[in-house]
Amino acid sequence: MKTKVLSLLTLMLIAVSVFAENKSATFTVKGGDCDECKTYIEESALSVQGVAIADWDKESKELQVVFDDSKTNVDAIQQAIAKRGNDTPNHKTDNEAYNRLPECCKYER
Numbered sequence: 001m002k003t004k005v006l007s008l009l010t011l012m013l014i015a016v017s018v019f020a021e022n023k024s025a026t027f028t029v030k031g032g033d034c035d036e037c038k039t040y041i042e043e044s045a046l047s048v049q050g051v052a053i054a055d056w057d058k059e060s061k062e063l064q065v066v067f068d069d070s071k072t073n074v075d076a077i078q079q080a081i082a083k084r085g086n087d088t089p090n091h092k093t094d095n096e097a098y099n100r101l102p103e104c105c106k107y108e109r
């Protein structure tokens, strides 16, 4: 029993230290309001190496990301998202990428 508690404690400590290396950030990503946009934007963020979690809220347009800051940063994540057609606070998309978005995912620019 004691060993079990100890190993559980060790596991928890490992989990906490892994979590400590990860940073989280929230920023606005422009997009439409269907589930396709949500998947698309989250895929853009997750395509960046070091991004562990990406969750975009289609109502508030806020994207929450959790990433390893030894591998990437907020600026690089925003750049990857903008490259695929969605505006972010620091990086805007170009017309070509915007035009490639599915109709439902177009937004007011």
Ligand SMILES: [Cu+2]
Pocket (backbone or CB within 6 Å): 032, 033, 034, 035, 036, 037, 038, 102, 103, 104, 105, 106
């Ligand atoms: Cu959409």
